[in-house]
Amino acid sequence: MKEFINSIRIFLIYRTYKFMVIFERIANKGFALDIFSKKFQKDPYQTYSKMRSINPIYHSKPTFLRWVTKMHLVQQILRDERFSVDDRKYPIAKLRRKELKRDGRDIMLDQFENPSILKLDPPDHSRIRKLVSYGFSNRYIKSLENHIIETIDQCLDHTHNLDSFDLMEVLAKPLPAIVIAKMMGLPDKDLNQFQMWSENLLQEVGGIGSSVKKRKLARDAYEDLIRYFEKIILSRKDNPGEDFIGELIKAEEEGDKLNVKEMYGTCLLLLIAGHETTTRLIGNGLYSLLNHPDQYEMIKKDYLLIPNAIEEMLRFEPPVHATVRFAYADMEYEGNSYKKGTPFAISIAGANRDPEANENPNEFNILRNKINHVSFGYGPHMCIGASLARIESRLVFEKIFERFPKLRLGDELPKWQKNFIFRGFENLIIKTR
Numbered sequence: 001m002k003e004f005i006n007s008i009r010i011f012l013i014y015r016t017y018k019f020m021v022i023f024e025r026i027a028n029k030g031f032a033l034d035i036f037s038k039k040f041q042k043d044p045y046q047t048y049s050k051m052r053s054i055n056p057i058y059h060s061k062p063t064f065l066r067w068v069t070k071m072h073l074v075q076q077i078l079r080d081e082r083f084s085v086d087d088r089k090y091p092i093a094k095l096r097r098k099e100l101k102r103d104g105r106d107i108m109l110d111q112f113e114n115p116s117i118l119k120l121d122p123p124d125h126s127r128i129r130k131l132v133s134y135g136f137s138n139r140y141i142k143s144l145e146n147h148i149i150e151t152i153d154q155c156l157d158h159t160h161n162l163d164s165f166d167l168m169e170v171l172a173k174p175l176p177a178i179v180i181a182k183m184m185g186l187p188d189k190d191l192n193q194f195q196m197w198s199e200n201l202l203q204e205v206g207g208i209g210s211s212v213k214k215r216k217l218a219r220d221a222y223e224d225l226i227r228y229f230e231k232i233i234l235s236r237k238d239n240p241g242e243d244f245i246g247e248l249i250k251a252e253e254e255g256d257k258l259n260v261k262e263m264y265g266t267c268l269l270l271l272i273a274g275h276e277t278t279t280r281l282i283g284n285g286l287y288s289l290l291n292h293p294d295q296y297e298m299i300k301k302d303y304l305l306i307p308n309a310i311e312e313m314l315r316f317e318p319p320v321h322a323t324v325r326f327a328y329a330d331m332e333y334e335g336n337s338y339k340k341g342t343p344f345a346i347s348i349a350g351a352n353r354d355p356e357a358n359e360n361p362n363e364f365n366i367l368r369n370k371i372n373h374v375s376f377g378y379g380p381h382m383c384i385g386a387s388l389a390r391i392e393s394r395l396v397f398e399k400i401f402e403r404f405p406k407l408r409l410g411d412e413l414p415k416w417q418k419n420f421i422f423r424g425f426e427n428l429i430i431k432t433r
């Protein structure tokens with residue numbers, strides 16, 4: 001019954017949204033941002049460009065968001081303390097609390113009230129981020145290289161006599177979860193279960209019109225993972241070890257340490273922030289490259305081009321398209337007044353394609369000289385796992401180019417997922433001969 005009522009609720013919200021889009025289109029002489037439309041899913045960049053030309057801080061009433069699509073404004077907002085990430089402080093929190101209470105999601109509600117660094121403003125953000133960064137030392141991340149290479153090989157081993165296969169299924173989805181499990185020192189016997197939870201967790205984040213069933217899967221996985229991490233952390237208290245969880249337990253800065261809740265919140269964040277994103281970088285990146293065969297041929301002859309190509313892949317088809325900030329208090333910004341709690345969609349993808357930030361922004365060019373992107377964010381919340389993502393994707397590309405010299409895209413065009421936060425494919429069929 002609860003699920004039926006939820007389905008009706010989602011349906012009504014969707015219908016109201018669609019009506020609002022119609023009104024916006026009339027008011028804007030033919031233009032409206034419709035994040036649910038097929039056109040937007042296929043090519044959101046035209047829409048970002050149109051919004052930028054109408055107003056770089058575009059007010060979209062159907063999404064209740066101000067969309068920021070110019071690079072210099074995006075960078076300014078992401079480092080400006082008047083824009084906050086902590087949604088507990090704003091009216092929107094009421095809805096979230098009500099929804100989680102109604103669904104009996106006590107663990108998620110507790111996480112909402114005690115968020116990880118991604119949703120914390122200073123001073124808590126700065127304090128916890130400093131402690132978390134102990135687990136991300138360059139030395140430690142570098143030490144994972146051999147494990148990453150072995151895992152890529154294992155994932156690809158059973159493809160050697162296949163004419164074609166789905167890169168997402170075989171490699172791009174499992175690899176980041178396995179690497180994060182290794183990084184955290186999780187027992188091998190838990191790997192299958194951990195991968196399943198990680199997959200299910202992604203069913204909801206930013207998903208457009210996720211079904212009630214998918215949402216339940218994601219929320220069950222979220223709560224199971226919290227219980228799991230809590231158990232692992234408590235069992236390691238007296239013998240922390242040398243991996244990421246060990247470093248979190250040992251981390252200390254001027255007498256300050258992380259408590260258990262902060263530790264398991266951080267573990268869950270790593271999985272949410274580091275899994276889907278890296279999966280998308282591999283899928284979107286390879287797709288962009290194979291769509292430009294001349295550039296693929298250049299890379300095959302010179303693997304030293306791979307790191308610059310990865311930056312261009314990140315710029316051109318970023319795995320994270322947008323992040324959100326709230327006005328910390330009533331404020332004036334760029335000539336407009338905003339009320340406390342006004343939500344802003346910071347369009348990473350829009351900024352990357354701003355012609356003032358990159359020349360010919362709609363052209364994919366792995367030889368581009370100065371690549372200006374915010375695909376790992378900017379300012380105090382800038383991605384803490386960027387070097388891991390860069391190493392992982394470099395090793396993936398080196399391995400697949402070496403193993404499959406005749407690599408090309410399959411005949412069927414992949415479909416972009418219905419998701420306006422993460423951009424990527426469900427499947428990406430590649431031919432190997």
Ligand code: HEM
Binds near residue numbers: 381
């Ligand atoms: C291609 C891969 C990745 C992309 C595109 C990406 C993108 C981002 C972005 C855009 C942010 C900033 C969000 C904001 O300001 O609201 C961020 C933050 C973060 N990322 Fe990543 N990320 C990637 C991989 C990873 C990996 C592999 C990990 C860890 C295993 C990770 C962990 C984090 C964490 C913990 C934060 C929060 C930092 C903070 O709030 O201080 N990310 N990431």
